[in-house]
Amino acid sequence: MRSSSSPSPGLYPGLAPGGPLALRQARQHLLEFGHCPSGLLDERLARSWARSAAAGLAPTGRAAATDHASTGTLRQALAHNHALLAHSRPVMEYLFEQVRHSQSVVVLADRSGMLMHTLGDPHFVGKAERVALTSGASWHEDHRGTNAIGTALAECAAVEVHGGEHYLERNGFLACAASPILSATGELLGILDISSDHRNGHAHTLGLVSTAARMIENRLLVATCKRHIRLHLHREPEGIGSVAEGIVAVSADGWIVGANRTGLALLGLHAGDVGATPLERVADVRLDDLLSHHRRRPQQPQALRLRGGALLFAQVQLDAAVWPAVPSAARPTATEATAAPAHDDALARLDTGDIRWRAAADKARRVVAKPIPVLIQGESGVGKEVFARALHASGPRRDAPFVAINCAAIPESLIESELFGHVAGAFTGARKEGHLGRLREAQGGTLFLDEIGDMPLALQTRLLRVLQERSVTPVGASRAVPVDFALVCATHCQLAQAAEQGRFRADLYYRINGLTVHLPALRERTDFAALVQRLLADLATEQGVPADVQVAPDLLERLAAYPWPGNLRQLASVLRTACAMLAEGDDTLDWHHLPDDIAQALDGAGVALAPAPAPVALGAALPPQSLQELSHHAIDQALQHARGNVSQAARQLGISRQTLYRKLAGRTH
Structure with a gap:
């Protein structure tokens, strides 16, 4: 390659810096003389082109065949970056909604430039896949030349690369904007990118992606600095x-x-x-x-x-658990530290210091003695039924029955008789002595309808009539029986949206939505350490482990940073198993007590959590290796796309809800 001094601007009269003619001239000069002439390119772009040439890439060449990660490498990267993925996905989904109709793809890459998660416009998917804009592909400058992801990595700054500014000509149809994601200590964690057809590029895209990257950084900082x-x-x-x-x-x-x-x-x-x-x-x-x-x-x-x-x-x-470590003069008194409700009831005994949970309890406590139904919303596993039981035990009906019904677990053919009861001989297979029905069993107490969003529409109509008339007509009976109970419902679904779409009766929604409270996900709570101690205290009673059992400080920190997709239910299960692993005389839970899958996920060596549902996931699925894995994979995908709605997932799979429950239960043994 010949060398030459940089040409003077006079050699290129009329060329606008960064324009098509300037780009072509700069590319030709780079190929002939080994460097970019000054004045034709942005300095950052010129540095990137020089790095691309130094990596041995030819502008007209194809991508190397070795720049796509193997299945095992991708799994390991996803596991190692599980916290980054967990906090990025909600922001990416929001970001995608802003650019949904602009033929774009939203991309998350790790610190090496490997793509980990993508959301794409269906009309843009084909083009994106042709240039390997899919999970597992590397977009490091050494592999793809100048591009927003790789150049943002190299410069550790927000970068926009448009059309012909890409070093490889085959990527010239793209307009890309990328921003780095930094940790609380300034460490580069990954890159967030929006790539689109260069004809649809927008002047505000770089600002949009930079703001989204800051949102992810803030979420990560709060999660990792709970202590x-x-x-x-x-x-x-x-x-x-x-x-x-x-x-x-x-x-x-x-x-x-x-x-x-x-x-x-x-x-x-x-x-x-x-x-x-x-x-x-x-x-x-x-x-x-x-x-x-x-x-x-x-x-x-x-x-x-x-x-x-x-x-x-x-x-x-x-976090309330941080108070003991702060200067003594600034510590709250025993009363102020809890800022706990001045109540000594079942809800107060569940309160471990999270402000959002406490606010929900305070609201619910105010209506527990009034004829106002309560609707509890929150992700699966956040403790909705535990909250409902504590609410019942904190009210005037505490000595009467608490009847819990999982609307998603009862077969549709039996749910009517289970709820409303039946008289003797009402139908084939009916009990000879008849059946009181769960609604009448709750007489004087509290009826808890869990996952009410999964109740069939026909049953919703009958339930609405019961709530309006305060009476139940058993199957096969000719007259109604009065009932009196407090109503508490729970769901992980957005019932308001379901009502708007006709999937849930709007009049029933307004009837059960006297007071709505939202329980925060475990990853959002600020009382993790105190919550762990309460769960351990419960397990000490249940399993006979030492009453003063503790968690090793470094392990507690890693547990607090884990996203806990199964929420409290998953955490309690992990602690229960860890306590069972304690040897005689042990009083501290440590890494070797954990189930292997959690230990591997925490130290970055295990299989990552499944990606959240996306409009289009580009190359994100990993191929199952056996018939059993194929079945598990299909179930997982259906549940993801149904956002945890078992009935909807079962319909997608073409099986009954009970069959799906059996398959899920079989995977836990």
Whole structure:
């Protein structure tokens, strides 16, 4: 390759920097002389083209056959990045909704440039797959030349690459915008990208993807810094809680141990200052003063004067379990620490300090003695039935029956007689003595209808009549029987949306929706450590393990950062198994007590969680290796697309709901 000095701008009269003619001329000069001429390309783009050429790539060449990960490598990468994936998927789904009709694909890549998760416009899928814009493909500059993902990795900055700016000509039909995702300590975790047809590129795409990357960073920071004090900062008090807020994690002894990019900028710091800077060096405030203010007025932002004179507003957020480690002068009293409801009831005994859970309990407690139905919403496994039982035990009907019915688990052919009862000989197979029915069994107490969103429409009509008339007509009977019960329902579905779409009776929805409370997912709760201790205390009674059993600190930190797709149900199962593994005299749960799958997921060596449902998942599925795996894979896919709705998943699979329950139960043994 010949070398030459950079040509003067006069050699290329009339060429607009970055225009098509300038790009062609710059590419030709790079091939002939080994470097890009100045003035024709953006400096960042010129550096990337030079790196691409140095990697031995030819602009007209094809991608190497070795730049796509094997199934095993992809599995390992997904497992290693499970926290990044868990917090990115909801943001990616939101981001995709903003660009759904622009022939685009939203992409998440790891720190090596390998694509881990993609959401694509169906009309753009074919084009994207032809250039390997699919899970497992590497878009590092060494493999794909200049592109938004690879160049954002190399520059550790947000980058936009449009059309002919791509080094490989075969990628010239793309317009791509990418932004890095950084950890609380400034470590590069991955890249978020939007790629589309270059004819549909939009001037605001880079800003959109950069904002989404900041949203992911904030979610990760809050999840990974649960054991620290967090300061949420903004120049205006109204900005706290917005995507534009700064977040700074501070240790109990006052050192800055993590921050998002906005937080660093507001404090005038760089990523290298994290872990090496006490808060008092940058702000004219003592940590215990901040905590004392938070103790007195937890929801009120407080003014924070920086050493340079600038004024910020700060709001303290921290897990209740962090209080014992903070300076004693700033600790709350025993009463203030719990800020617990001044109640001694079953709900209060479940309260381990999470503000959102406590707010739900406070609301429900206010209506427990009134004829107002309660609707509990939340993901599967968050403890909706436990909450409902505690609500019943906290009210005036506590000494009467609590009758729980899982509307998704009763066969449709039996649900009517199960709920409403039947008289003797009402139908073939009916009990000779008749059947009271679960609604009448709840007389005087509480009826709990779990997964009510899965109740067949015909039964919804009958239930609505019962609630309106406060009476039940058993199957085969000629007259109604009065009933009196408090009604509590639960669902993981969005019933309001189901009612709008005709999948759930709107009049029944309004009847059962007297008060709606939402229970937070485990990954969203701020009381993880206290919650673990409560579960361990329950297990001590149940399994006879030591009453003072603890979790090793490093393991507890990793458990707190895990996304827990099965929520409290999964956590309780893991702790139950770990306690069973304790040897005589052991009082500390550690890594070797964990089930293998959880231990592998926590240390990044196991199989990743299944991706969340997406409009189109490009190359994300891993091929099953046996007939049994194929069956499991089909069930998992159906449940994902049905968002956990067992009835809907069963219809997609062409099997009965009971058959699907049996298959799911068989996988747990």
